[in-house]
Amino acid sequence: MDLAYLSDWASLLIRWLHLITGIAWIGTSFYFIGLDNQLDPPRDGNPRVKGEQWSIHGGGFYHKQKYLVAPERLPERLHWFKWEAYWTWISGFSLFVLIYWGQAGTYLVDPAVLDISPVTAVAISAAMLAGGWVVYDLACRSKFGEDEAKLSAFGVGLLVASAFVACHVFSGRGAFLQVGAMTGTIMVANVAMVIIPGQRKMVAAMQAGQEPDPKYGRWGKQRSVHNTYLTLPVLFLMISPHYPMTWSGPWNWVVLLAVALAGALVRQYFVQRQLGRNRVVLPAVATAVVVGLVLALQPKRGPDLAGVEVPPFAEVQSIAAARCASCHAARPTQEGITAPPKGVMLEQPAQLRRWAQAMRQQVATEAMPPGNMTEMTAEERAKVLAWIAAGAPDR
Numbered sequence: 001m002d003l004a005y006l007s008d009w010a011s012l013l014i015r016w017l018h019l020i021t022g023i024a025w026i027g028t029s030f031y032f033i034g035l036d037n038q039l040d041p042p043r044d045g046n047p048r049v050k051g052e053q054w055s056i057h058g059g060g061f062y063h064k065q066k067y068l069v070a071p072e073r074l075p076e077r078l079h080w081f082k083w084e085a086y087w088t089w090i091s092g093f094s095l096f097v098l099i100y101w102g103q104a105g106t107y108l109v110d111p112a113v114l115d116i117s118p119v120t121a122v123a124i125s126a127a128m129l130a131g132g133w134v135v136y137d138l139a140c141r142s143k144f145g146e147d148e149a150k151l152s153a154f155g156v157g158l159l160v161a162s163a164f165v166a167c168h169v170f171s172g173r174g175a176f177l178q179v180g181a182m183t184g185t186i187m188v189a190n191v192a193m194v195i196i197p198g199q200r201k202m203v204a205a206m207q208a209g210q211e212p213d214p215k216y217g218r219w220g221k222q223r224s225v226h227n228t229y230l231t232l233p234v235l236f237l238m239i240s241p242h243y244p245m246t247w248s249g250p251w252n253w254v255v256l257l258a259v260a261l262a263g264a265l266v267r268q269y270f271v272q273r274q275l276g277r278n279r280v281v282l283p284a285v286a287t288a289v290v291v292g293l294v295l296a297l298q299p300k301r302g303p304d305l306a307g308v309e310v311p312p313f314a315e316v317q318s319i320a321a322a323r324c325a326s327c328h329a330a331r332p333t334q335e336g337i338t339a340p341p342k343g344v345m346l347e348q349p350a351q352l353r354r355w356a357q358a359m360r361q362q363v364a365t366e367a368m369p370p371g372n373m374t375e376m377t378a379e380e381r382a383k384v385l386a387w388i389a390a391g392a393p394d395r
């Protein structure tokens with residue numbers, strides 16, 4: 001069977017898994033943050049119980065209690081939450097390897113940003129993935145990390161640096177996914193390297209008949225709070241590849257940071273609401289940031305096309321044949337592409353007219369051809385855009 005065809009299936013199935021496990025992980029994570037924030041003082045006077053909550057869901061009443069630091073005896077059955085997180089990372093990392101490392105020349109490298117070989121790009125990407133976690137984790141464990149305000153400022157600095165570097169090394173699309181993958185890796189490593197090992201130590205202490213050290217609870221809680229603020233920005237970065245207007249401009253790293261800010265503010269709003277505070281200023285600022293982006297990222301139309309004559313349709317056809325149809329054809333000739341990407345075929349006149357609006361976005365943002373592999377010139381772009389602006393006439 002054809003390898004590229006199999007890899008399409010692999011990508012689809014792994015993406016499906018990634019969504020499922022991601023939903024399960026973020027669902028439980030949001031649930032427990034909300035639970036923690038909405039505990040009422042305990043009624044039954046057990047000094048070990050920090051708080052409790054009554055809730056109703058799925059046709060039944062639930063009564064949950066949170067112990068500080070732990071109950072007197074280890075319960076017989078204890079539910080852990082870890083595989084959701086681990087599988088989200090395993091599936092996400094596999095996808096990243098399959099697409100962004102496996103096809104680095106197409107997706108990770110853009111010679112117009114930095115002319116590096118695919119191998120170099122993959123090496124830098126891997127180093128950043130591991131390095132991001134190491135630097136963040138060291139900061140959290142250091143003396144410095146005990147001050148939440150300082151640690152948050154450091155975290156923001158780390159994100160700014162990562163966004164700046166990634167956007168100046170990789171293609172815009174690759175950079176957004178790289179930063180998303182780095183952040184997602186930090187989130188899962190928080191679970192695998194801090195939260196779960198800490199919980200294991202707590203359980204082991206109880207099994208040995210000792211009182212667990214409360215520091216593990218504190219550390220786990222700290223990392224889980226970090227994760228909650230990173231969630232919405234990461235989700236945005238994961239869906240961004242489909243929206244070239246976000247990552248194709250020269251200020252893409254600023255766009256990335258603005259979106260991260262908006263996402264964190266929205267999350268903060270919900271956390272505050274759970275604590276009984278209605279901070280509407282948070283979503284208001286987030287909305288203002290997003291509206292600002294919508295306005296700032298508007299494609300420039302007038303000046304670019306001024307003076308460009310609408311070319312005859314035949315000329316548009318020959319541009320598409322030269323620059324697009326190696327991939328976007330019923331039988332692509334481009335190596336590694338077995339079917340027209342996204343079902344977009346740009347061979348027949350009717351196909352060009354049908355896909356005109358989609359072409360406009362891709363051509364104007366220079367998202368297509370990927371990494372400008374077929375060396376489309378600025379003049380050709382202007383011609384195609386002028387043709388689309390004129391209503392994609394068929395003559």
Ligand code: HEC
Pocket residue numbers: 241242320323324325326327328334337341342344346355358359362363368369370373374376
């Ligand atoms: C080297 C192969 C290649 C060439 C050449 C190429 N494309 Fe693409 N195109 C792709 C791939 C791969 C995708 C799917 C991208 C993805 O997965 O998001 C794609 C997707 C698209 C889409 C759909 C975007 C979406 O997200 O729905 C459009 C429209 C498009 N290309 C237009 C063009 C145009 C116009 C040209 C020529 C100027 C062109 N492409 C040249 C590989 C190519």
